[in-house]
Amino acid sequence: MVKLKKISFKRDNTNSMKNLKFKKQKKELTINQKINRRNFISFSAFFALSSAAAVGWKWLYNSPQESTGVTAGAHKPLRRALNKTELFFRNFYSNNHLVKTYSKDRAAKNIRVNSDIGIDDEGFNVETWRLEIKKNNGQVVRLTIDDIKALPKTELIFDFKCVEGWDQIQHWAGVKFIDLIGHFKLEDQITMPYVGMETPNGEYYVGLDTESALHPQTILAYEMNDKPISNVHGAPLRLIIPVKYGIKNLKRIGTISFSDKRPKDYWAERGYDYYSGL
Amino acid sequence: MKVIKEKHSFLMRWTHWVNFPILTIMIWSGMLIYWANDAYNITIFGFTFIAFFPEWFYKFLNIPHHLAEGMAFHFLFMWFFTINGILYVFYTLFSGQWKELMPKKNSFKEAWLVLLHDLHIRRTLPPQNKYNAAQRIAYTAIIFMGFGSVVTGLAIYKPVQFYWLCWLCGGYNFARILHFTLTMGYVFFFMIHIFQVLMAGWNNFRSVISGFELVEQQPLITPEKQPGSNSPADGKIEEN
Numbered sequence: 001m002v003k004l005k006k007i008s009f010k011r012d013n014t015n016s017m018k019n020l021k022f023k024k025q026k027k028e029l030t031i032n033q034k035i036n037r038r039n040f041i042s043f044s045a046f047f048a049l050s051s052a053a054a055v056g057w058k059w060l061y062n063s064p065q066e067s068t069g070v071t072a073g074a075h076k077p078l079r080r081a082l083n084k085t086e087l088f089f090r091n092f093y094s095n096n097h098l099v100k101t102y103s104k105d106r107a108a109k110n111i112r113v114n115s116d117i118g119i120d121d122e123g124f125n126v127e128t129w130r131l132e133i134k135k136n137n138g139q140v141v142r143l144t145i146d147d148i149k150a151l152p153k154t155e156l157i158f159d160f161k162c163v164e165g166w167d168q169i170q171h172w173a174g175v176k177f178i179d180l181i182g183h184f185k186l187e188d189q190i191t192m193p194y195v196g197m198e199t200p201n202g203e204y205y206v207g208l209d210t211e212s213a214l215h216p217q218t219i220l221a222y223e224m225n226d227k228p229i230s231n232v233h234g235a236p237l238r239l240i241i242p243v244k245y246g247i248k249n250l251k252r253i254g255t256i257s258f259s260d261k262r263p264k265d266y267w268a269e270r271g272y273d274y275y276s277g278l
Numbered sequence: 279m280k281v282i283k284e285k286h287s288f289l290m291r292w293t294h295w296v297n298f299p300i301l302t303i304m305i306w307s308g309m310l311i312y313w314a315n316d317a318y319n320i321t322i323f324g325f326t327f328i329a330f331f332p333e334w335f336y337k338f339l340n341i342p343h344h345l346a347e348g349m350a351f352h353f354l355f356m357w358f359f360t361i362n363g364i365l366y367v368f369y370t371l372f373s374g375q376w377k378e379l380m381p382k383k384n385s386f387k388e389a390w391l392v393l394l395h396d397l398h399i400r401r402t403l404p405p406q407n408k409y410n411a412a413q414r415i416a417y418t419a420i421i422f423m424g425f426g427s428v429v430t431g432l433a434i435y436k437p438v439q440f441y442w443l444c445w446l447c448g449g450y451n452f453a454r455i456l457h458f459t460l461t462m463g464y465v466f467f468f469m470i471h472i473f474q475v476l477m478a479g480w481n482n483f484r485s486v487i488s489g490f491e492l493v494e495q496q497p498l499i500t501p502e503k504q505p506g507s508n509s510p511a512d513g514k515i516e517e518n
Contacts, residue, residue, distance in 0.1 A: 031279070031280070031281075031282075034282065035280075035282065035492065038282075038488050038489075038490065039484065039488055042487050042488040042489065043487060043488070046295070046487050049295075050295075053299055057299070057303075073346065074346065074347075074350050075347075075350070078347075078350040078351065078354060079350070081350070081353065081354040082349075082350055082353060082354075085353050085354070085357075089435075089436060089439070092436065092439045092440070093439055094439070097438055097439050097441060098438075099438055099441075100441065159450060161437070161450070162315070163314075163345070163349075164314035164315045164345065165311065165312065165314055165315030165317070165454070166315045166317070167450060167451065242438065243438050267346075270346060271346030271347060271350065272346045272349070273349065273350075273353075277436070277438075277439075278436060278437055278438040278439070
């Protein structure tokens with residue numbers, strides 16, 4: 001554009017008076033034409049771009065659903081964007097970033113119950129419950145709640161955050177996931193990038209990146225407000241993972257497994273982000 | 279006679295019109311998210327004036343039960359919103375346009391006179407350049423609001439990884455309230471903005487699309503006086 005301008009300057013300067021007079025006359029005629037010309041160009045561009053934006057939006061809004069796999073329920077391009085965005089923000093993740101903790105008196109007396117998916121079966125018996133840790137060589141470690149309680153207890157009073165938007169300061173206690181790994185010599189398992197957890201009836205399940213599972217504040221909780229966890233909160237053992245939204249905090253853990261691929265995840269199959277990290 | 283007077287640069291117009299649909303999508307997807315836990319209202323002395331939002335409003339806009347979709351859209355368009363905002367701010371800083379935009383010492387006093395004028399209480403406007411005092415305040419404030427939305431949004435999005443940001447925003451809950459309030463601010467801004475644009479008329483509106491305004495020029499500099507040299511309008515046409 002600048003170049004064009006220079007050229008036109010030159011031409012003006014070198015033109016003869018005759019030419020200039022002619023040009024001047026033309027200019028006076030074109031003031032309105034200039035206005036019209038600029039209006040025409042800019043408004044055409046404006047409407048063309050607006051239409052393109054509208055078409056683009058329509059395309060995105062009606063874009064096909066992703067094929068059902070580990071994740072489902074989202075538009076294909078939006079799922080792509082969710083994954084890419086999470087990958088970007090995972091660059092800022094660190095197990096040194098601890099969740100803020102609170103004093104006991106700040107903790108809610110009535111812990112909010114938001115869902116009973118996976119723990120609503122009538123016949124469930126806490127006495128016969130065992131935690132099954134499935135090693136990749138096919139071995140299964142079966143633990144009773146007492147095996148788990150024998151490990152060092154970690155208390156955590158933190159602000160539990162639900163994907164819906166509410167949050168509540170809650171008091172939980174249990175064994176750190178990383179302590180459990182160390183005690184039962186599962187170090188070879190956590191070289192795999194993902195951990196999967198499921199309820200005993202298999203109706204609720206979460207997939208976690210191993211890094212987040214090993215966060216020093218990730219606990220398998222068996223107490224809330226200094227008492228054993230109630231049934232609606234996932235007795236006898238549930239996951240508390242403060243670096244994730246509540247949807248990842250699986251109640252009543254039945255099995256734990258390790259994987260190279262992303263394990264299935266209940267809410268990721270329903271349009272939510274797989275990572276759901278905070 | 280009428281003369282073309284340049285008003286809004288291409289980049290200003292571009293970012294303005296790009297921002298419009300993006301912000302609309304951000305507010306809409308934000309509502310899809312907010313619906314899942316619509317806890318906010320204005321209650322004074324136990325009396326609730328407004329509950330955000332009434333049921334008919336949700337139904338009218340088809341808001342309920344789209345939380346996952348809302349998050350997916352919100353976390354995609356946040357990029358465009360931020361990039362577009364950064365583009366505008368950098369352009370404004372480096373082009374020197376900020377001098378026309380930022381409130382001056384007397385702007386706050388003058389803005390009052392502008393308000394009185396707009397309300398037809400005062401007849402004259404204080405002298406102004408591109409923007410009057412009230413516009414300077416409003417258009418600068420909206421940029422800070424945009425910045426605030428990005429910062430509070432980030433604080434809510436990753437409250438653990440960006441714990442310091444969350445702390446700066448007054449904690450998770452307060453950051454959410456700020457994020458919500460800023461959005462209400464945009465809606466309020468939008469309504470005033472539309473009203474003012476309608477009042478200002480076509481010449482003003484066109485300038486945000488075509489970039490120029492038409493002004494009546496006194497015959498002080500007639501085209502005859504400057505043959506040979508380029509008329510101002512001429513050079514400027516080629517810039518665009």
